Each structure stands twice: as C-alpha cells, then as structure tokens.
Amino acid sequence: MTLKIRLPGGTLKLKQHHELRRREQKREVPVWQVGKYFIIWWPATISDRPSKHPDVEQNDFH
Secondary structure (H helix, E strand, O other): OOEEEEEOOEEEEEEEHHHOOHHHHOOOOOEEEEOOEEEEEEEOOOOOOOOOOOOOOOOOOO
16 A cells, blocks of 8 residues: 655655665665654655666667
8 A cells, every 4th residue: 555645846655664665665765664654755856766777788788
C-alpha cells in the first residue's frame, strides 16, 4: 500500500518497509518512520526513477 500525495515542490509518500526503494532505504531522500509506516519526501529536484550508472553505456559491445 503506497499513498502518494503530489505537492508543490515534490511528492509525499507513505509506505511500509518492504515497499521502500533503494534510495529510500539508504536515506538519500528524507525518510521518517512512524510505527510500521515510513513517510518519504521526494523533492521535485530529485527523480524517483532508478538512476543509471554514468560509466555504463546501454549498447556497449566492446
């Protein structure tokens, strides 16, 4: 169960532990625990999509 609330400046999310993404687990974005739930703030300046490694190219067959 993920609850997303889009706000000016970012997105506020409410999740359980097993739903946390790697960046949320590593606390790269603000995360607060309230009981068994986590409140996560994803600022609009940070993409919530998985980041690609800059040194790895998609079609590198060398």
